[in-house]
Amino acid sequence: MAVHNADIVALFERLADLLEIEEANPFRVRAYRRAAMTLQDLPESAAQMVAQGRDLTELPGIGDDLAAKIKEVVETGRLRLLGEVEARTPSTLAALTSVPGLGPKRVHQLYEQLGISTLKQLEAAARAGRLRGLPRFGAALEAKVIEAAGRQATRERRLRISTAEDFARGLETWMKAAPGVGQVVVCGSYRRRRETVGDLDILATAEAAAPLIAHFTRYDEVAQVVSQGPVRSAVRLKSGLQVDLRVVPDESYGAALVYFTGSKAHNIALRRRGQERGLKVNEYGVFQGDRRLAGAREEDVYRALGLDYVDPVLREDRGEIEAAANGDLPRLLTARDIRGDLHAHTRASDGKSSLAEMAAAAAALAYEYVAITDHSRHATIAHGLDPARLAAQIDEIDRLNETLQGIRVLKSSEVDILADGRLDLPDALLDRLDLVVCAVHYQFGLDRRAQTERIVRAMDNRRCNIIAHPSGRLIEERPGYEVDLEQLIEAAAERGCFLELNAHPSRLDLDDVNCRFAKAHGVKIALGTDAHSTIGLGAMRYGVDQARRGWLEPGDVLNTRPWPELKRLLAR
Structure with missing residues (x-):
C-alpha cells in the first residue's frame, strides 16, 4: 500500500494526542506534533525519500528516532509505538480533542471520572447533564459539546487542498503513463482551488477510452471499482477517497474541462447564457443546431458565448459571468507578484529553523524580505518571547541584516491580543519593530460582540499593523471563534490596519x-505562510490561490510592494 504524507501525519498527530492525554513528557508530545507539521508542509513524498535512501534527518525537526519511525510507517503501514499506546489508552480518545473546549486534560478527566472514550458516549453524557458537575466544566461547555456532536454527525468528509494534492499527484503520474493517453487534468473543486475537496474528478483524452479506463482501475491504491462504463469509471481508494474518471475525444476536451471543473452554479449560468443566444452548451461543446461552434479549447467555449476567459478559481457564479461579458475580470494575483513573506517563525519560539536559515530560504525564493514573527510571551506553549528576549532578537536581526545581500529580515512579532484588547508587549518595545502582527490565541469562547470588540480595541493601538488569521479557524479541525468579520474589515479600513490571509x-x-469584502472596502491583505520551518515558506502558493478566489489583484496585497513602499503603507 502506498503511504502518503497525510497518512504519516495522521498517525503522528494521533500519537501526540494520546500521549498528551496520558500526560506524557510535553517535549516528547511536541516532537511528534512538530514532525507532523514538517510532513504536512513537505512538498514531496516522504515515502519516495525513503525509497531513494535519502537522509530524513535533514528535514527540520526530524532526528534519528523520528526518521526511523517515518521509515517504519512507509515500509509497514503501521507505527508500533502507537499500537502500544492504544493498548493502554483507547484510540477513540484522540477524536474527543476535536471538540471545541476539550483539550487533552479535560479528555483525560472525562475518561477517568466518567469512563467516556467515544464521541457518542460524550454526546449522551452531555445530553444527560452529566458533564456540568465535573470540575472546570459547566452548562456552557456542555451546550458546546452537544452542538459540536451534532456537527460531527452531519459533516461531509472533505480533505484539505494540500492533502488532496498528495493524492492527485500520484493519480496524475499514473494516468499520464497510460498508453494512448493525451491530456490528463484533475478537475472539480480541486482545479478551482477550493480550500477543501470532497472527491477527485479526472478528465482525460484518448482515441480509445477502454484501455485508459482499464489502466485507471489498476492503480495500486484502488480498493473498490464503484462503476465502469465505456467512457467513465469511478473507484474508491484505500483511503476512502472517491475518484471519478471521464474520457473524451480531443474535439470535446475544452468543453468537458469547463463542465467538469464547475462549479455547478457557474455551468448553469453558462448554459442559460447560451440558451439566450440560441446555443446549446454541454460537455461536448457549444452547438448552434447540429453545428459545433467550440469544444476543443476552454477559451473557445467562453468566446463562443461572448465572454472573456474565466479563470477556474473564479467559477462560482459570484459575478464572474457579468464581469467576463463586460471586460471587467480582475488581473488576478500570481506567485510572481509576491515579494516577501509577512508571517514566519524561528526556533526562538515554536519554529524549527534558525533566523539565518529562514533568511537564506526566503532569499532562495527570490524574496526581497521576510518578517520574523515569533510569538509573544503570553503564548507560553509556543515558548513566546518576553520583552528581554524580543529585544535581543531585534538586535540579532539588525546584525544579520548587515551581512545579507538581496534579502531583508523584517523585525516583527506575532503579539497576542489579550482578553481586554490590550497587546501582550509594551508599546516602547513594539515601536522598535518594522511591523506588528496581532492575533487571538486564547479565550475563543467569547460571544460575537465581545470577541469583535476585543480585536477592534487591539486595532485602536496605532502599533497594530496586521490582524493574523482573523477567524481563528482550523480547516476540518475546529470552527473559528465567534467574530463579526465584516465589522473587523470596516474597522481596519477606518484605522489603516490590514488583515492577513x-x-x-x-x-x-x-x-x-x-x-473580496476587504477588497471592496479598500483593506489590503497581507499574505503570510505562518511558516515554522524553511519548508513551510513553500505554502505561499496556497495563499495565492485563496487570494485569487477572492478576486484579489496585486494592488490589493501588501507584500507585492518593495520594502520602501511597504514601509510607508505600514506607517500609521
Whole structure:
C-alpha cells in the first residue's frame, strides 16, 4: 500500500494526542506534533525519500528516532509505538480533542471520572447533564459539546487542498503513463482551488477510452471499482477517497474541462447564457443546431458565448459571468507578484529553523524580505518571547541584516491580543519593530460582540499593523471563534490596519468571500505562510490561490510592494 504524507501525519498527530492525554513528557508530545507539521508542509513524498535512501534527518525537526519511525510507517503501514499506546489508552480518545473546549486534560478527566472514550458516549453524557458537575466544566461547555456532536454527525468528509494534492499527484503520474493517453487534468473543486475537496474528478483524452479506463482501475491504491462504463469509471481508494474518471475525444476536451471543473452554479449560468443566444452548451461543446461552434479549447467555449476567459478559481457564479461579458475580470494575483513573506517563525519560539536559515530560504525564493514573527510571551506553549528576549532578537536581526545581500529580515512579532484588547508587549518595545502582527490565541469562547470588540480595541493601538488569521479557524479541525468579520474589515479600513490571509493550508484565513469584502472596502491583505520551518515558506502558493478566489489583484496585497513602499503603507 502506498503511504502518503497525510497518512504519516495522521498517525503522528494521533500519537501526540494520546500521549498528551496520558500526560506524557510535553517535549516528547511536541516532537511528534512538530514532525507532523514538517510532513504536512513537505512538498514531496516522504515515502519516495525513503525509497531513494535519502537522509530524513535533514528535514527540520526530524532526528534519528523520528526518521526511523517515518521509515517504519512507509515500509509497514503501521507505527508500533502507537499500537502500544492504544493498548493502554483507547484510540477513540484522540477524536474527543476535536471538540471545541476539550483539550487533552479535560479528555483525560472525562475518561477517568466518567469512563467516556467515544464521541457518542460524550454526546449522551452531555445530553444527560452529566458533564456540568465535573470540575472546570459547566452548562456552557456542555451546550458546546452537544452542538459540536451534532456537527460531527452531519459533516461531509472533505480533505484539505494540500492533502488532496498528495493524492492527485500520484493519480496524475499514473494516468499520464497510460498508453494512448493525451491530456490528463484533475478537475472539480480541486482545479478551482477550493480550500477543501470532497472527491477527485479526472478528465482525460484518448482515441480509445477502454484501455485508459482499464489502466485507471489498476492503480495500486484502488480498493473498490464503484462503476465502469465505456467512457467513465469511478473507484474508491484505500483511503476512502472517491475518484471519478471521464474520457473524451480531443474535439470535446475544452468543453468537458469547463463542465467538469464547475462549479455547478457557474455551468448553469453558462448554459442559460447560451440558451439566450440560441446555443446549446454541454460537455461536448457549444452547438448552434447540429453545428459545433467550440469544444476543443476552454477559451473557445467562453468566446463562443461572448465572454472573456474565466479563470477556474473564479467559477462560482459570484459575478464572474457579468464581469467576463463586460471586460471587467480582475488581473488576478500570481506567485510572481509576491515579494516577501509577512508571517514566519524561528526556533526562538515554536519554529524549527534558525533566523539565518529562514533568511537564506526566503532569499532562495527570490524574496526581497521576510518578517520574523515569533510569538509573544503570553503564548507560553509556543515558548513566546518576553520583552528581554524580543529585544535581543531585534538586535540579532539588525546584525544579520548587515551581512545579507538581496534579502531583508523584517523585525516583527506575532503579539497576542489579550482578553481586554490590550497587546501582550509594551508599546516602547513594539515601536522598535518594522511591523506588528496581532492575533487571538486564547479565550475563543467569547460571544460575537465581545470577541469583535476585543480585536477592534487591539486595532485602536496605532502599533497594530496586521490582524493574523482573523477567524481563528482550523480547516476540518475546529470552527473559528465567534467574530463579526465584516465589522473587523470596516474597522481596519477606518484605522489603516490590514488583515492577513494566512496561507497555511490548515488555515487559509481569511476565506475567499471575506477577501473580496476587504477588497471592496479598500483593506489590503497581507499574505503570510505562518511558516515554522524553511519548508513551510513553500505554502505561499496556497495563499495565492485563496487570494485569487477572492478576486484579489496585486494592488490589493501588501507584500507585492518593495520594502520602501511597504514601509510607508505600514506607517500609521
